Amino acid sequence: MNKILSKPESLKDVSLSYCPGCGHGIIHRLIAECVDELHLREKTIAVAPVGCAVFAYDYFNFDVTEAPHGRPPAVATGIKRTNPDKFVFTYQGDGDIAAIGMSETIHAANRGENITVIFVNNANYGMTGGQMAPTTLIGQITQTTPFGRDPKRDGYPIKLCELLATLDGTTYLERVSVFNPQNIIKAKKAIKKAFQCQIDEKGFSLIEVISQCPVDWSMSPLEAIRWVEEVFIKSFPLGVIKDKIDEK
Amino acid sequence: MATIKINHERCKGCGLCGNACPNKCISLSKQFNKIGYHWAFIEKEDDCIACGFCYLTCPDFCIEVYK
Protein backbone atom coordinates (compact mmCIF):
# COMPACT_ATOMS: atom_id res chain seq x y z
CA MET A 1 0.00 0.00 0.00
CA ASN A 2 1.16 3.52 -0.77
CA LYS A 3 0.55 6.64 1.22
CA ILE A 4 -1.82 8.74 -0.89
CA LEU A 5 -2.73 11.54 1.51
CA SER A 6 -0.76 13.05 4.39
CA LYS A 7 0.24 16.34 5.99
CA PRO A 8 1.60 18.80 3.39
CA GLU A 9 5.22 19.92 3.65
CA SER A 10 4.13 23.52 4.27
CA LEU A 11 2.76 22.54 7.69
CA LYS A 12 5.04 21.81 10.64
CA ASP A 13 4.60 18.52 12.47
CA VAL A 14 3.16 20.19 15.58
CA SER A 15 -0.10 20.27 17.54
CA LEU A 16 -2.37 23.25 16.93
CA SER A 17 -3.78 25.40 19.73
CA TYR A 18 -7.28 25.37 18.20
CA CYS A 19 -10.31 23.84 19.91
CA PRO A 20 -11.58 20.40 18.77
CA GLY A 21 -13.40 20.66 15.43
CA CYS A 22 -12.34 24.27 14.75
CA GLY A 23 -12.27 25.26 11.07
CA HIS A 24 -8.93 27.09 11.34
CA GLY A 25 -6.93 23.84 11.13
CA ILE A 26 -8.74 22.70 7.98
CA ILE A 27 -8.11 26.08 6.35
CA HIS A 28 -4.43 25.97 7.36
CA ARG A 29 -4.10 22.60 5.66
CA LEU A 30 -5.78 23.79 2.45
CA ILE A 31 -3.44 26.80 2.27
CA ALA A 32 -0.43 24.55 2.88
CA GLU A 33 -1.52 22.11 0.16
CA CYS A 34 -1.91 24.98 -2.33
CA VAL A 35 1.48 26.45 -1.42
CA ASP A 36 3.07 23.02 -1.94
CA GLU A 37 1.29 22.32 -5.22
CA LEU A 38 2.21 25.74 -6.67
CA HIS A 39 5.84 25.33 -5.42
CA LEU A 40 5.65 28.56 -3.44
CA ARG A 41 7.05 27.39 -0.09
CA GLU A 42 10.51 28.94 -0.51
CA LYS A 43 9.13 32.31 -1.62
CA THR A 44 6.11 32.72 0.65
CA ILE A 45 5.75 35.40 3.32
CA ALA A 46 2.44 35.21 5.18
CA VAL A 47 1.03 37.76 7.61
CA ALA A 48 -0.76 36.37 10.67
CA PRO A 49 -3.56 38.24 12.47
CA VAL A 50 -4.56 38.87 16.04
CA GLY A 51 -7.23 36.31 16.84
CA CYS A 52 -7.19 32.56 17.35
CA ALA A 53 -4.77 32.26 14.41
CA VAL A 54 -2.22 34.50 16.14
CA PHE A 55 0.22 31.58 16.41
CA ALA A 56 0.00 30.70 12.70
CA TYR A 57 3.77 31.32 12.47
CA ASP A 58 4.29 28.26 14.66
CA TYR A 59 2.22 26.05 12.36
CA PHE A 60 3.21 26.96 8.79
CA ASN A 61 6.52 25.69 7.46
CA PHE A 62 7.33 28.93 5.62
CA ASP A 63 7.99 32.52 6.66
CA VAL A 64 5.15 34.14 8.60
CA THR A 65 5.22 37.52 10.29
CA GLU A 66 2.73 38.98 12.75
CA ALA A 67 0.79 42.23 12.36
CA PRO A 68 -1.04 44.35 14.93
CA HIS A 69 -4.78 43.66 15.11
CA GLY A 70 -6.44 44.39 11.75
CA ARG A 71 -3.26 45.58 10.02
CA PRO A 72 -2.19 42.55 7.93
CA PRO A 73 -3.20 44.11 4.57
CA ALA A 74 -1.05 47.18 5.31
CA VAL A 75 1.90 45.03 6.41
CA ALA A 76 1.43 42.78 3.37
CA THR A 77 1.37 45.84 1.12
CA GLY A 78 4.79 46.88 2.40
CA ILE A 79 6.23 43.38 2.09
CA LYS A 80 4.91 42.84 -1.44
CA ARG A 81 5.93 46.25 -2.73
CA THR A 82 9.49 45.87 -1.46
CA ASN A 83 9.69 42.17 -2.43
CA PRO A 84 7.56 41.84 -5.57
CA ASP A 85 9.09 38.42 -6.31
CA LYS A 86 7.74 36.95 -3.05
CA PHE A 87 4.35 35.33 -2.64
CA VAL A 88 2.45 37.25 0.06
CA PHE A 89 -0.84 36.39 1.72
CA THR A 90 -2.65 37.48 4.87
CA TYR A 91 -4.74 35.25 7.14
CA GLN A 92 -7.43 37.13 9.07
CA GLY A 93 -10.55 36.63 11.16
CA ASP A 94 -13.78 38.60 10.84
CA GLY A 95 -13.01 40.82 13.81
CA ASP A 96 -9.50 41.49 12.50
CA ILE A 97 -10.49 42.19 8.91
CA ALA A 98 -13.93 43.82 9.17
CA ALA A 99 -13.95 45.59 12.55
CA ILE A 100 -10.64 47.05 13.75
CA GLY A 101 -8.97 46.52 10.36
CA MET A 102 -11.75 47.60 8.00
CA SER A 103 -9.85 50.69 6.86
CA GLU A 104 -6.70 48.74 5.98
CA THR A 105 -8.80 46.10 4.21
CA ILE A 106 -10.73 48.56 2.04
CA HIS A 107 -7.72 50.64 1.09
CA ALA A 108 -5.48 47.69 0.22
CA ALA A 109 -8.34 46.29 -1.89
CA ASN A 110 -9.02 49.66 -3.48
CA ARG A 111 -5.35 50.10 -4.37
CA GLY A 112 -5.52 46.70 -6.04
CA GLU A 113 -2.48 45.44 -4.16
CA ASN A 114 -1.17 42.22 -5.69
CA ILE A 115 -1.72 40.20 -2.51
CA THR A 116 -4.08 37.42 -1.44
CA VAL A 117 -6.28 37.60 1.65
CA ILE A 118 -7.64 34.50 3.37
CA PHE A 119 -10.54 35.69 5.48
CA VAL A 120 -11.89 33.25 8.08
CA ASN A 121 -15.46 34.22 8.90
CA ASN A 122 -16.67 32.43 12.04
CA ALA A 123 -19.30 35.05 12.94
CA ASN A 124 -17.70 36.07 16.23
CA TYR A 125 -14.53 37.10 18.04
CA GLY A 126 -13.27 33.61 18.75
CA MET A 127 -10.10 34.33 20.66
CA THR A 128 -11.59 36.69 23.22
CA GLY A 129 -14.47 34.38 24.11
CA GLY A 130 -17.20 34.87 21.53
CA GLN A 131 -18.26 38.51 21.34
CA MET A 132 -20.34 39.91 18.47
CA ALA A 133 -18.36 40.57 15.29
CA PRO A 134 -19.37 42.61 12.24
CA THR A 135 -20.33 39.30 10.60
CA THR A 136 -22.50 37.99 13.46
CA LEU A 137 -25.88 36.89 12.09
CA ILE A 138 -29.13 38.64 12.91
CA GLY A 139 -30.55 36.93 16.00
CA GLN A 140 -27.27 35.14 16.79
CA ILE A 141 -26.49 34.88 20.49
CA THR A 142 -22.98 35.95 21.48
CA GLN A 143 -21.38 37.13 24.72
CA THR A 144 -22.27 40.74 23.86
CA THR A 145 -25.66 39.98 22.25
CA PRO A 146 -27.13 37.63 24.89
CA PHE A 147 -30.64 38.06 23.46
CA GLY A 148 -29.50 37.79 19.84
CA ARG A 149 -28.10 40.37 17.43
CA ASP A 150 -30.74 43.05 16.96
CA PRO A 151 -30.18 45.17 13.83
CA LYS A 152 -31.84 48.18 15.49
CA ARG A 153 -29.16 48.21 18.15
CA ASP A 154 -26.26 46.29 16.58
CA GLY A 155 -26.55 46.94 12.84
CA TYR A 156 -26.46 44.28 10.13
CA PRO A 157 -23.92 41.56 9.27
CA ILE A 158 -21.29 42.90 6.88
CA LYS A 159 -20.89 40.96 3.66
CA LEU A 160 -17.29 41.81 2.99
CA CYS A 161 -16.97 40.15 -0.44
CA GLU A 162 -20.01 42.03 -1.77
CA LEU A 163 -18.71 45.28 -0.27
CA LEU A 164 -15.26 44.87 -1.84
CA ALA A 165 -16.79 43.83 -5.17
CA THR A 166 -17.86 47.46 -5.69
CA LEU A 167 -14.21 48.57 -5.73
CA ASP A 168 -12.46 48.68 -9.12
CA GLY A 169 -9.24 47.58 -7.41
CA THR A 170 -10.41 44.06 -6.61
CA THR A 171 -9.88 41.17 -9.02
CA TYR A 172 -11.06 37.88 -7.47
CA LEU A 173 -13.50 37.40 -4.58
CA GLU A 174 -15.09 34.11 -3.60
CA ARG A 175 -16.95 32.79 -0.55
CA VAL A 176 -16.49 29.13 0.37
CA SER A 177 -16.96 26.89 3.42
CA VAL A 178 -15.38 23.85 5.09
CA PHE A 179 -18.34 22.06 6.69
CA ASN A 180 -18.11 18.89 4.57
CA PRO A 181 -15.65 17.17 2.18
CA GLN A 182 -17.32 18.51 -0.98
CA ASN A 183 -17.08 22.11 0.22
CA ILE A 184 -13.54 21.58 1.50
CA ILE A 185 -12.53 20.54 -2.04
CA LYS A 186 -14.24 23.66 -3.47
CA ALA A 187 -12.54 25.84 -0.87
CA LYS A 188 -9.15 24.52 -1.90
CA LYS A 189 -9.85 25.25 -5.58
CA ALA A 190 -10.80 28.83 -4.69
CA ILE A 191 -7.65 29.36 -2.61
CA LYS A 192 -5.50 27.98 -5.40
CA LYS A 193 -7.18 30.24 -7.94
CA ALA A 194 -6.61 33.28 -5.72
CA PHE A 195 -2.94 32.32 -5.29
CA GLN A 196 -2.59 31.94 -9.07
CA CYS A 197 -4.17 35.39 -9.47
CA GLN A 198 -1.27 36.87 -7.50
CA ILE A 199 1.35 34.80 -9.35
CA ASP A 200 -0.06 36.13 -12.64
CA GLU A 201 0.12 39.70 -11.24
CA LYS A 202 -3.62 40.22 -11.62
CA GLY A 203 -4.04 42.10 -8.34
CA PHE A 204 -6.12 41.81 -5.19
CA SER A 205 -7.85 38.54 -4.38
CA LEU A 206 -9.76 37.51 -1.25
CA ILE A 207 -11.27 34.18 -0.26
CA GLU A 208 -13.83 34.32 2.53
CA VAL A 209 -14.06 30.96 4.29
CA ILE A 210 -17.20 30.37 6.35
CA SER A 211 -15.79 28.43 9.28
CA GLN A 212 -17.02 26.72 12.42
CA CYS A 213 -16.20 27.92 15.95
CA PRO A 214 -17.82 25.16 18.02
CA VAL A 215 -16.61 26.29 21.43
CA ASP A 216 -17.70 29.92 21.30
CA TRP A 217 -20.97 28.96 19.61
CA SER A 218 -21.58 26.60 22.57
CA MET A 219 -22.02 23.69 20.18
CA SER A 220 -20.41 20.31 19.64
CA PRO A 221 -18.28 20.10 16.46
CA LEU A 222 -21.04 18.16 14.69
CA GLU A 223 -23.72 20.67 15.76
CA ALA A 224 -21.46 23.46 14.55
CA ILE A 225 -20.99 22.07 11.02
CA ARG A 226 -24.75 21.48 10.84
CA TRP A 227 -25.37 25.11 11.87
CA VAL A 228 -22.97 26.30 9.15
CA GLU A 229 -24.90 24.33 6.54
CA GLU A 230 -28.42 25.08 7.73
CA VAL A 231 -28.12 28.66 9.04
CA PHE A 232 -24.78 30.42 8.48
CA ILE A 233 -24.47 30.01 4.69
CA LYS A 234 -28.10 31.07 4.24
CA SER A 235 -26.99 34.54 5.39
CA PHE A 236 -23.63 34.35 3.60
CA PRO A 237 -24.30 32.64 0.25
CA LEU A 238 -21.36 30.70 -1.17
CA GLY A 239 -19.94 31.26 -4.64
CA VAL A 240 -17.80 33.52 -6.79
CA ILE A 241 -18.68 37.13 -5.95
CA LYS A 242 -16.34 38.73 -8.48
CA ASP A 243 -13.97 37.41 -11.15
CA LYS A 244 -12.13 39.97 -13.29
CA ILE A 245 -9.03 37.81 -13.77
CA ASP A 246 -9.41 37.73 -17.55
CA GLU A 247 -9.84 41.51 -17.73
CA LYS A 248 -6.74 42.52 -15.75
CA MET B 1 -6.68 -2.81 0.08
CA ALA B 2 -7.04 0.54 1.76
CA THR B 3 -6.58 1.94 5.22
CA ILE B 4 -5.85 5.03 7.26
CA LYS B 5 -3.45 5.81 10.10
CA ILE B 6 -4.52 8.21 12.83
CA ASN B 7 -2.07 10.04 15.08
CA HIS B 8 -3.81 9.17 18.36
CA GLU B 9 -1.80 11.53 20.51
CA ARG B 10 -2.67 14.59 18.42
CA CYS B 11 -6.35 13.71 17.90
CA LYS B 12 -8.84 15.96 19.70
CA GLY B 13 -11.79 13.56 19.39
CA CYS B 14 -13.90 16.06 17.45
CA GLY B 15 -15.58 13.29 15.45
CA LEU B 16 -15.56 15.19 12.13
CA CYS B 17 -13.65 12.36 10.41
CA GLY B 18 -16.09 9.64 11.49
CA ASN B 19 -19.02 11.84 10.55
CA ALA B 20 -17.63 12.33 7.03
CA CYS B 21 -16.71 8.68 6.40
CA PRO B 22 -19.19 7.22 3.89
CA ASN B 23 -18.73 3.72 5.31
CA LYS B 24 -18.69 4.70 8.98
CA CYS B 25 -15.32 3.03 9.52
CA ILE B 26 -14.12 5.35 12.29
CA SER B 27 -15.04 5.24 15.98
CA LEU B 28 -13.92 7.14 19.07
CA SER B 29 -12.03 5.27 21.77
CA LYS B 30 -13.43 5.04 25.29
CA GLN B 31 -9.95 5.83 26.60
CA PHE B 32 -8.36 9.27 26.82
CA ASN B 33 -5.12 10.24 25.12
CA LYS B 34 -2.42 12.33 26.83
CA ILE B 35 -4.15 15.61 25.98
CA GLY B 36 -7.44 14.37 27.41
CA TYR B 37 -9.49 13.44 24.36
CA HIS B 38 -11.26 10.27 23.19
CA TRP B 39 -9.11 9.55 20.15
CA ALA B 40 -10.42 8.32 16.84
CA PHE B 41 -9.43 4.94 15.40
CA ILE B 42 -10.35 2.86 12.36
CA GLU B 43 -12.68 0.15 13.60
CA LYS B 44 -13.91 -1.29 10.29
CA GLU B 45 -10.71 -1.35 8.25
CA ASP B 46 -12.16 -3.76 5.66
CA ASP B 47 -14.74 -1.15 4.65
CA CYS B 48 -12.22 1.63 3.99
CA ILE B 49 -12.16 2.71 0.34
CA ALA B 50 -9.40 5.33 0.68
CA CYS B 51 -11.80 8.12 -0.33
CA GLY B 52 -9.88 10.60 1.82
CA PHE B 53 -12.94 12.27 3.35
CA CYS B 54 -11.56 11.73 6.86
CA TYR B 55 -8.25 13.32 5.85
CA LEU B 56 -10.11 16.27 4.32
CA THR B 57 -12.22 17.01 7.39
CA CYS B 58 -9.60 16.51 10.12
CA PRO B 59 -8.65 19.97 11.47
CA ASP B 60 -5.56 18.63 13.21
CA PHE B 61 -4.00 16.75 10.30
CA CYS B 62 -3.92 13.50 12.26
CA ILE B 63 -4.84 11.26 9.33
CA GLU B 64 -2.85 9.54 6.59
CA VAL B 65 -4.60 7.55 3.87
CA TYR B 66 -3.07 4.42 2.27
CA LYS B 67 -4.08 2.51 -0.84
Ligand SMILES: Cc1ncc(C[n+]2csc(CCOP(=O)(O)OP(=O)(O)O)c2C)c(N)n1
Ligand atom coordinates in the same frame (compact mmCIF):
# COMPACT_ATOMS: atom_id res chain seq x y z
C1 LIG C 1 -5.58 46.55 19.33
C2 LIG C 1 -6.28 45.38 19.93
N1 LIG C 1 -7.61 45.49 20.22
C3 LIG C 1 -8.27 44.43 20.73
C4 LIG C 1 -7.63 43.25 20.96
C5 LIG C 1 -8.37 42.07 21.56
N2 LIG C 1 -8.67 41.04 20.57
C6 LIG C 1 -7.88 39.96 20.44
S1 LIG C 1 -8.45 38.90 19.29
C7 LIG C 1 -9.80 39.87 18.97
C8 LIG C 1 -10.84 39.49 17.98
C9 LIG C 1 -10.54 38.27 17.19
O1 LIG C 1 -11.63 37.91 16.41
P1 LIG C 1 -11.44 37.46 14.91
O2 LIG C 1 -10.58 38.42 14.18
O3 LIG C 1 -12.80 37.23 14.34
O4 LIG C 1 -10.59 36.11 14.99
P2 LIG C 1 -11.03 34.66 15.54
O5 LIG C 1 -10.40 34.55 16.88
O6 LIG C 1 -12.53 34.60 15.57
O7 LIG C 1 -10.45 33.71 14.54
C10 LIG C 1 -9.77 41.00 19.77
C11 LIG C 1 -10.81 42.04 19.73
C12 LIG C 1 -6.24 43.18 20.64
N3 LIG C 1 -5.55 42.05 20.83
N4 LIG C 1 -5.61 44.26 20.13
Ligand code: SF4
Ligand atom coordinates in the same frame (compact mmCIF):
# COMPACT_ATOMS: atom_id res chain seq x y z
S1 SF4 D 1 -12.47 29.82 19.91
FE1 SF4 D 1 -13.47 29.21 17.99
S2 SF4 D 1 -12.11 29.96 16.34
FE2 SF4 D 1 -10.94 29.98 18.26
S3 SF4 D 1 -9.86 28.00 18.31
FE3 SF4 D 1 -11.77 27.74 19.46
S4 SF4 D 1 -13.25 26.98 17.98
FE4 SF4 D 1 -11.52 27.84 16.82
Ligand code: SF4
Ligand atom coordinates in the same frame (compact mmCIF):
# COMPACT_ATOMS: atom_id res chain seq x y z
S1 SF4 E 1 -10.53 7.02 3.67
FE1 SF4 E 1 -12.76 7.20 3.37
S2 SF4 E 1 -13.54 5.17 3.77
FE2 SF4 E 1 -11.46 5.20 4.61
S3 SF4 E 1 -11.76 5.76 6.77
FE3 SF4 E 1 -11.38 7.65 5.64
S4 SF4 E 1 -13.42 8.43 5.14
FE4 SF4 E 1 -13.66 6.27 5.72
Ligand code: SF4
Ligand atom coordinates in the same frame (compact mmCIF):
# COMPACT_ATOMS: atom_id res chain seq x y z
S1 SF4 F 1 -11.10 14.67 12.70
FE1 SF4 F 1 -8.98 14.46 13.42
S2 SF4 F 1 -8.98 15.38 15.47
FE2 SF4 F 1 -11.12 15.01 14.92
S3 SF4 F 1 -11.59 12.96 15.76
FE3 SF4 F 1 -10.92 12.64 13.65
S4 SF4 F 1 -8.70 12.28 13.78
FE4 SF4 F 1 -9.34 13.17 15.73
Ligand SMILES: [Mg+2]
Ligand atom coordinates in the same frame (compact mmCIF):
# COMPACT_ATOMS: atom_id res chain seq x y z
MG1 LIG G 1 -13.82 35.46 14.16
